[in-house]
Amino acid sequence: MTTSRRRFLSTVSAVTAGGLAALSSRAPRFLLESAAYGAETKGEKILVVVQLSGGNDGLNTVIPFGEEKYKKSRPSLAIDGAGGVVKIENGYGLHPSLRACEKLLENRQLSILQGIGYPNPNRSHFESMDIWHTAHTKPSRESGWLGRCFDAHKDTLAKAIDPPGMHLGEEVQPLALAARDLPAPSIRSLEQFRLETGGDDQQRSVITSATAAPRAAGNDLLKFVQTRATSALDLSRRMQASGTGYKTTVSYPETPLSQKLKNIAHLIDAGLTTRVYYVSIDGFDTHSDQAGAHASLLDQIGGALAAFAEDLAGHGQLDRVMTLVFSEFGRRLQENASRGTDHGAAAPVFLVGSKVKPGLVGKHPSLDDLDDGDVKFHTDFRSIYAALLEKWLGWPAGPILGDMWKPMECLA
Amino acid sequence: MPLNQKLPSPEEAWLPFEPTAAQPFGRREAAHLFRRAGFAANSRELDEAVKLGPQMAAKKLVAAEEGEFAGKMHSFAQTVLATNNSQTLAAWWLHRMLHTPAPLLEKTTLFWHSHFASSSAKVTDTRLMFNQNELLRRYALGKFEPLVMGIARDPAMLIYLDSATNRKTRPNENFAREVMELFVLGIGNYTEKDIQELARCFTGWEIQYGAFKFNRYQHDYGSKTVLGKSGNFDGGDSVKVLLEQPATARFLCGKLARYFITDESDLSPETIEPLAQKLRASDYTFAPVLETLLTSRLFYSQASLGKKVRSPVELGIGLLRSLEATAGLPQITDQIRELGQMPLFPPNVKGWPGGMAWINSSTLLGRANFVRQLVQDNDTLFGGISLEAYIDKLGWKTADQVVDSLSEILLAVPLPKDVRSQLVAQIEGGRDSRLTKLKKTVHTLGSLPEFQMA
Numbered sequence: 001m002t003t004s005r006r007r008f009l010s011t012v013s014a015v016t017a018g019g020l021a022a023l024s025s026r027a028p029r030f031l032l033e034s035a036a037y038g039a040e041t042k043g044e045k046i047l048v049v050v051q052l053s054g055g056n057d058g059l060n061t062v063i064p065f066g067e068e069k070y071k072k073s074r075p076s077l078a079i080d081g082a083g084g085v086v087k088i089e090n091g092y093g094l095h096p097s098l099r100a101c102e103k104l105l106e107n108r109q110l111s112i113l114q115g116i117g118y119p120n121p122n123r124s125h126f127e128s129m130d131i132w133h134t135a136h137t138k139p140s141r142e143s144g145w146l147g148r149c150f151d152a153h154k155d156t157l158a159k160a161i162d163p164p165g166m167h168l169g170e171e172v173q174p175l176a177l178a179a180r181d182l183p184a185p186s187i188r189s190l191e192q193f194r195l196e197t198g199g200d201d202q203q204r205s206v207i208t209s210a211t212a213a214p215r216a217a218g219n220d221l222l223k224f225v226q227t228r229a230t231s232a233l234d235l236s237r238r239m240q241a242s243g244t245g246y247k248t249t250v251s252y253p254e255t256p257l258s259q260k261l262k263n264i265a266h267l268i269d270a271g272l273t274t275r276v277y278y279v280s281i282d283g284f285d286t287h288s289d290q291a292g293a294h295a296s297l298l299d300q301i302g303g304a305l306a307a308f309a310e311d312l313a314g315h316g317q318l319d320r321v322m323t324l325v326f327s328e329f330g331r332r333l334q335e336n337a338s339r340g341t342d343h344g345a346a347a348p349v350f351l352v353g354s355k356v357k358p359g360l361v362g363k364h365p366s367l368d369d370l371d372d373g374d375v376k377f378h379t380d381f382r383s384i385y386a387a388l389l390e391k392w393l394g395w396p397a398g399p400i401l402g403d404m405w406k407p408m409e410c411l412a
Numbered sequence: 413m414p415l416n417q418k419l420p421s422p423e424e425a426w427l428p429f430e431p432t433a434a435q436p437f438g439r440r441e442a443a444h445l446f447r448r449a450g451f452a453a454n455s456r457e458l459d460e461a462v463k464l465g466p467q468m469a470a471k472k473l474v475a476a477e478e479g480e481f482a483g484k485m486h487s488f489a490q491t492v493l494a495t496n497n498s499q500t501l502a503a504w505w506l507h508r509m510l511h512t513p514a515p516l517l518e519k520t521t522l523f524w525h526s527h528f529a530s531s532s533a534k535v536t537d538t539r540l541m542f543n544q545n546e547l548l549r550r551y552a553l554g555k556f557e558p559l560v561m562g563i564a565r566d567p568a569m570l571i572y573l574d575s576a577t578n579r580k581t582r583p584n585e586n587f588a589r590e591v592m593e594l595f596v597l598g599i600g601n602y603t604e605k606d607i608q609e610l611a612r613c614f615t616g617w618e619i620q621y622g623a624f625k626f627n628r629y630q631h632d633y634g635s636k637t638v639l640g641k642s643g644n645f646d647g648g649d650s651v652k653v654l655l656e657q658p659a660t661a662r663f664l665c666g667k668l669a670r671y672f673i674t675d676e677s678d679l680s681p682e683t684i685e686p687l688a689q690k691l692r693a694s695d696y697t698f699a700p701v702l703e704t705l706l707t708s709r710l711f712y713s714q715a716s717l718g719k720k721v722r723s724p725v726e727l728g729i730g731l732l733r734s735l736e737a738t739a740g741l742p743q744i745t746d747q748i749r750e751l752g753q754m755p756l757f758p759p760n761v762k763g764w765p766g767g768m769a770w771i772n773s774s775t776l777l778g779r780a781n782f783v784r785q786l787v788q789d790n791d792t793l794f795g796g797i798s799l800e801a802y803i804d805k806l807g808w809k810t811a812d813q814v815v816d817s818l819s820e821i822l823l824a825v826p827l828p829k830d831v832r833s834q835l836v837a838q839i840e841g842g843r844d845s846r847l848t849k850l851k852k853t854v855h856t857l858g859s860l861p862e863f864q865m866a
Contacts, residue, residue, distance in 0.1 A: 162773055183765065194777060195777050195780055198784075211860060215861070222718060222861055224768060225864045228771050229864075232773040
């Protein structure tokens, strides 16, 4: 990262013929500022959000296998202690398909925040997802919690080379990223970070040198585009340098979620200044025959999270990347007549990284104290957001979330 | 062009530009006019415009009529609407931009789409988005008052703003807020109380089954006070009050200047003021104001030439129009979306922020790849023939002629000398066929910072 920044800076200096010092009097302001930005950063903290769409069954994710009531409520779906549950502590464990998370627990890289939700739970997918995305229980579709951060810090963020937020995927962009001033792009493939020349290296070098050649003074906007173009070509070169793909010894599972996280690891390693990445995985609305479908989804999540953490650690990036895994709601305790579960309320949230408070955090919600058949939340999701903003991304939470949310003690 | 050329003073800014020997109206200046007032021009159009001169060329753009084209596009749209596919409707609009005989009308319609932004991502009935698009086009160069009134009754807009109901006991402030902040007055020119009062004026304005309906039982017939004026206002009266505010014309002209003249927001309020007065004097009619703008000294000054970043639509449609290229529309639509501007899908009610926000690593590389894909695709035709035959037909023989003529057409800012020589050398040397070399030249030009400028 720092090396590439230096290379970027030297390009800027070369372009302006005489170095940054010579620039100072008449240089476009944003050039100097973006250079300063590049010089002091050693890699800012990054947040990766993994959205589980459809309402993940929290009770079969963090399983209270020691509790009779759980077994009774779920005649076909209950998984007992002998059924391969990944045991965490007395009576609680992860679904067997989250086996890959065992290593994250051992490495103290997984935090399982229990009983997360908000007052008067909304059981509509659309509305509850909006609540999570906007961090308002009466959401307006205007801006998301992350988008509001981008706007609040637009003066700094707009100077960085890359957009502050990025969504990877083909689905509609999540509202969480919606900003009024600094929109986040949706990226469908990493090909969008490669200059295509059909293998013609000469063409590539013509474009690169023609882009870097000095330009006449007098058009700051052109200079701005030139600086970004030079940096984009440098990024493309770095992305390409790894040959057919990103160099990693970690074997990511062949699932869409894993491949997206792998792409994010690649972008982070290539030195993008993006602070927030967003991906989602759909299919959690398991109203019927839940067992197989849910197991397969959890298997994808466990495999992807474990590979991603291992890969980031291998590239020395895990210390600055935090992954948040959430769903719009959990599911009902009592299984339904179709061997599935219906929309519920509170559920666990995962954080993955080297700076998390590891293991189970907070009490598992009581199965005896239900609200309309659903377990109750004891910790508002906005206190997790507050912690991520204040203690991770370094952005004051008050202006974004309102002042009533104290950061949850979930980071180490 | 002389550097450090003095920028026109506010008094001179909007006077007609008169070419001189030092600052002529040549192909480069004509190309500037077409890039801003439309979606770029081909070689023949540039020659015609140079003959007409800056005043007549702009008049012609302002007065251009769609003729039969409008009917054709309408019936084409009906086929698209039968499928209720918003992506296809976006492609329809791009097709329209590509082939319209009235590019300024279309360019201004796109301006209003970003000004009165609604998105198909929320308004799932594609016909409502189409109707809004027709509304924007109907008044694009016409009067502002009926445009605002149309928007106030527009089902797509009211659905988009969650304002399909507005009851007198609980006025919906969402639409009123955007009218104040984004549509008419601009931030800082009203109070929260004004928003609440304006919302009362629009009570009873509802959307039912996809159509506007005035529900008199829900209208608040009491007296309201908006921006210091009091009366038993309804929505229409309140719009008249807003149009009386001097801030309105300033706000709109500032936005028009950013769209047509420069992304850089350093045009002073004093510079904007004469144009704002003109807008008020014309009873908020846009055609004469745009004619003033597009023939002005400011428009042809260093404050404007090359001082905008091309939007993805301008870049994609502009490249196709300037080389008379034809390519698969679904593919073009897809690529323009990936560059960050899908028509009918603005990111939020504020529209596309534009300017520097178009530019990041993935969009810059995407822009270069877009140009390459277009020229490398053997199905792409230029004026119905191959790129080589097209360039031969235009009479560009030597490598110098090819590079200079292509630069004139494609680039808003001249190439640095050594880059130009490098491109000439690329055509003169090497073992590639002439066609391959020409494709590479267009690809290189289309990858440079100069091509990203409008």
